[in-house]
């Protein structure tokens with residue numbers, strides 16, 4: 001199918017997603033204190049787009065990401081991936097879904113297993129998913145992210161933060177996923193290294209036609225990379241528009257508040 005027509009479609013469509021955590025009150029008291037975190041989230045992500053999710057700490061961004069990744073179970077709602085509700089998937093469907101979606105975490109220091117060489121880190125998902133021609137796939141991905149063949153023999157601690165994030169990106173992309181959730185992927189890195197990693201992600205998105213949900217506190221960065229921006233406040237998406245529209249013509253009071261905070265820093 002024509003790529004442009006294909007890219008008009010929603011890859012992910014989230015409807016009325018709600019999530020409550022049951023927190024222990026204390027060690028002694030066994031009663032639970034429920035905390036509602038997602039209050040009916042609706043969000044559509046078109047194929048090939050970078051959608052950023054912004055909002056203050058604790059508003060529920062990672063909780064939403066974890067629901068999409070099927071790491072936690074929401075109370076109710078729908079998460080449609082290619083028009084199928086992932087919350088209704090059986091084990092086999094979930095296994096196949098996990099191949100199509102991958103995560104890039106904030107901290108490249110803790111997200112890579114320190115006891116595994118880079119080759120093993122990249123090979124592991126290929127073995128789990130019974131992929132053939134594994135060495136060819138590893139060679140292909142390392143040349144895309146800029147890791148050398150010699151690096152495959154090394155352990156994560158032998159690399160700088162930026163190189164580790166490249167390795168984490170290679171691991172996320174080794175199974176050729178369609179959708180990437182990047183939760184604050186560069187906030188632990190220096191500014192110049194962070195710019196390299198962002199440009200790498202933009203390049204890979206183009207080459208591999210990736211769809212990306214990008215979670216960040218950095219509104220300047222979000223403005224640079226996103227097609228659309230979803231603004232989250234207290235467990236709800238309060239505004240969702242194209243990037244230019246959010247910055248030029250914000251409608252929600254909370255969006256205006258977020259933008260005013262970067263404008264006052266930039267002055």
Ligand SMILES: Nc1ncnc2c1ncn2[C@@H]1O[C@H](COP(=O)(O)OP(=O)(O)OP(=O)(O)O)[C@@H](O)[C@H]1O
Nearest residue numbers: 021022023037055056057058059060061062063064
């Ligand atoms: N596993 C959990 N058990 C209990 N409460 C949780 C759990 N995960 C998150 N929460 C709570 O849910 C709320 C939202 O957390 P979440 O991590 O989604 O926020 P966030 O928007 O990603 O914040 P940040 O920008 O700081 O990463 C917080 O109050 C948090 O304490």
Ligand SMILES: [Mg+2]
Nearest residue numbers: 061062063183
């Ligand atoms: Mg978070």
